[in-house]
Amino acid sequence: MVLQWILLAVGFAMLIKGADFFVDGAVGIARKFGIPQIVIGLTIVAFGTSAPEAAVSIASASKGSADITIGNVVGSNILNIFIILGLTSVITAIAVSATTVKVDIPFMLGMTVLLLILGLDGEIGRIDAVILVAILALYIFYLLRLAKSGKLQDDDKPAKKLSIPVALILSGIGIALIIFGSQITVNAATEIARSFGVSERFIGLTVVALGTSLPELFTSVTAAKKGNADIAIGNVVGSNLFNILFVVGISGIITNIPFAAPFRIDTLVAIGAAGLLWLLCFKGKKLYRWCGVILLAGYAAYFFFWLM
DSSP: OHHHHHHHHHHHHHHHHHHHHHHHHHHHHHHHHTOOHHHHIIIIIHHHHTHHHHHHHHHHHHTTOGGGHHHHHHHHHHHIIIIIIHHHHHHSOEEOOHHIIIIIHHHHHHHHHHHHHHHTTSEEOHHHHHHHHHHHHHHHHHHHHHHHHTOOOOOSOOOOOOOHHHHHHHHHHHHHHHHHHHHHHHHHHHHHHHHTTOOHHHHIIIIIHHHHTHHHHHHHHHHHHTTOHHHHHHHHHHHHHHIIIIIIHHHHHHSOEEOOTHHHHHHHHHHHHHHHHHHHHHHHSEEOHHHHHHHHHHHHHHHHHHHO
């Protein structure tokens, strides 16, 4: 058990340092190419921090265990909004750009609704999956065109000047530390929880669910504290979009994904979480600490509802 506590500490250290490297590298790339940080947050950073969910779901689908995909994706998306953005905004208020409020969050909300609609027949088939992947490709194309047009501007603090090789190396080292750190942390925390006699159900809902979202948590908090708010909010919104469009899409192309009836309730909660986030951001264009408290309370309500 002493070893597990040591591994837990090592895992957290890897996450903290990895997030630091990853944010600096990603922002450096954005600055070098004149790409707005929100685009980097919605694409590269989001895809990188979604790697744990993608690896679990795609590997499960390829092994014929696709039934865990929807639970993994929907559960992660709920936690990303309620816990990740909740904790991040409690630690430090997050500025939200007008583009994020008008386009990105509503698009995330729309894609969550689409996921529910596609799953009403009991599964996500290959045609459904192709539709999701195609939408992701169009969305990335839209972001790049918008960035090229100069309509997206950064409101964040100036980033450090880094050469492309250095920025790429920092990003690579950062994402590697984040992914491996999250795995070590989840495994150690699970073993510690089991030693206290905690049920597998509780571990899955809390320790493992939070563990797979640790990359988003540490990246968002680090970005927000460094003054790169667009990376912080873009990371979560982009991660949720990648979870639905890429993870479910690719998994669904491999094999049909069962969409059990109970997941409809969880997906409705995910829709409600996205809608609440939109309302909180819409008025003040900023996630204040009280907004974070509301988001955390939302997850607490969902958690207790799930246990009942």
